[in-house]
Amino acid sequence: MSTQSSDEKLIAVLQSAKAPTDKQRSRLLAFLKRTYGQEPELTWQQDDSLEKGFRLKAGSDVYDWSLEGRMRQFQERMQQLEPGQENIVPLMRQAIENWTPAAQAEEVGQVLTVGEVAAIAARMNEAITGDSIYLVDSILPWYTSYVDYLEKLGVEVPDPVKQATRQEFIAMLAAVVPEDMLTPINQITALPDTADAAVLSFYNAGILTGVDDWGTFAPGKTLTRAETAAMVARVARPELRESFTPADYAMFTAAYLKPADVLFTNGVTAGQYLPYVQTLIDGLEADCAAQGMEFNWFNTVDGVTFLDYVEDTALAHFGVTAKDGTQLYKDFDMQVYYSRYLDQKG
Numbered sequence: 281m282s283t284q285s286s287d288e289k290l291i292a293v294l295q296s297a298k299a300p301t302d303k304q305r306s307r308l309l310a311f312l313k314r315t316y317g318q319e320p321e322l323t324w325q326q327d328d329s330l331e332k333g334f335r336l337k338a339g340s341d342v343y344d345w346s347l348e349g350r351m352r353q354f355q356e357r358m359q360q361l362e363p364g365q366e367n368i369v370p371l372m373r374q375a376i377e378n379w380t381p382a383a384q385a386e387e388v389g390q391v392l393t394v395g396e397v398a399a400i401a402a403r404m405n406e407a408i409t410g411d412s413i414y415l416v417d418s419i420l421p422w423y424t425s426y427v428d429y430l431e432k433l434g435v436e437v438p439d440p441v442k443q444a445t446r447q448e449f450i451a452m453l454a455a456v457v458p459e460d461m462l463t464p465i466n467q468i469t470a471l472p473d474t475a476d477a478a479v480l481s482f483y484n485a486g487i488l489t490g491v492d493d494w495g496t497f498a499p500g501k502t503l504t505r506a507e508t509a510a511m512v513a514r515v516a517r518p519e520l521r522e523s524f525t526p527a528d529y530a531m532f533t534a535a536y537l538k539p540a541d542v543l544f545t546n547g548v549t550a551g552q553y554l555p556y557v558q559t560l561i562d563g564l565e566a567d568c569a570a571q572g573m574e575f576n577w578f579n580t581v582d583g584v585t586f587l588d589y590v591e592d593t594a595l596a597h598f599g600v601t602a603k604d605g606t607q608l609y610k611d612f613d614m615q616v617y618y619s620r621y622l623d624q625k626g
Contacts, residue, residue: 290320295327296334312338390505394448395423395440397503400512401452402426405433408456430455447476447499449508450488454478457515462487465523472496472529472538486521487514492539492551495526531558534620535612543609544600550608556597560590561618577615587614 292312294300300308305322312320316338327335336343403426406413415425423440430437435455438448464484471480471490474497482488483495488511491498514520531554532538539551564586568575577587584592591614595601602609 290316290318290339292320292322292336292338293325294322294334294336295325296330297326297328299324299326300334308336391502392444392505392508393440394438394442394444395421395427397444397449397452397508398430398437398440399423399426400508401435401449401456402429404453404512404515405429405456408458408461443502445499446497446501446503446507447474447479449503449511450476450479450482453482453511453515461515463518465521466525468495468524468526471526472532474499482511483524485514486518486523487511489522489524490526493527494529494532494539494551495524496539530624531555531617531621534624535617537608537612541608542606543612544598544604544606546598546600546604548598548600553594553598557590557594557614558621560593564590590614 290312292308294308309320309322312322320338402413405411406429413425413429421440427437427440430452433455435452437452459481462481462485464481465486466484468480468483471483472494474480476497476499479488479497479499483490483497488497490496491501514522532550535550535554537543537550537554539549541550542548543550543553564579564581565575567581568579573579575586577585579586581589591602
């Protein structure tokens with residue numbers, strides 16, 4: 281920061297796309313007075329390139345609060361962080377450099393605790409805002425400083441020693457990552473297993489893509505080191521964010537099933553079975569249309585009804601028999617499923 285003589289008027293220039301509100305102007309004036317010890321003269325210059333954030337020039341000092349500036353500072357601060365717990369800061373540094381962790385295989389799959397993800401979220405907030413984390417007495421658990429820091433921000437932190445879930449980590453990230461760092465690149469309006477607005481914003485920003493092709497979030501699933509590093513990297517480096525369109529989920533809604541539901545004792549899931557079944561049905565529909573016929577389950581192909589053909593072909597494809605079906609398979613009704621599927625597709 282440059283020095284300013286007491287008899288030299290401090291001239292400050294705020295650059296932003298929109299003029300500051302009275303409240304924003306007052307906060308900036310208070311910041312300048314606190315920083316430089318004198319009443320400043322603040323003027324505003326319109327800069328349409330600073331649609332998200334602003335830049336403040338005070339004397340020879342420049343405070344860059346534009347989105348690009350904060351992202352750059354975030355990455356720099358993340359690299360400079362001093363470890364507060366052995367595994368946390370190295371993981372964050374790895375994430376900034378390259379989200380694929382340079383760790384041993386067993387570390388990549390290591391499940392993180394609430395305390396560990398709280399430390400990551402706290403460090404991210406410190407890097408983004410510059411608000412320091414004050415370390416507590418070393419006789420207390422290592423995560424205490426980070427939990428206290430987040431709780432002062434109004435973040436509810438569960439038991440720090442338990443395994444963290446995806447929902448818990450996203451709740452922490454949503455509390456510390458500013459909205460203007462979550463610019464949407466996707467247009468996802470609904471997810472199979474959650475309506476949480478914060479989760480949806482991370483999907484649309486390309487930070488989350490789900491655990492399957494349908495965008496399932498799995499809120500109660502635990503977090504591995506690699507998964508956490510990927511999320512951190514995508515927050516810090518927008519070029520790593522992923523464009524994503526979930527596969528059509530209508531078939532699962534129609535079948536009253538979820539992709540991960542196991543339908544056969546050999547482990548075949550609804551996520552495998554239903555798309556294959558639907559492909560068979562679509563083929564029969566196309567054949568009927570080509571012949572000027574209406575689709576009917578009791579039409580035949582090679583002397584076999586459509587219903588038996590679809591069921592038997594699917595069983596043979598997955599190397600199972602009806603006797604191998606779980607209760608979910610036994611409760612599945614092909615005709616009811618397809619009727620509901622057509623209703624949903626309009």
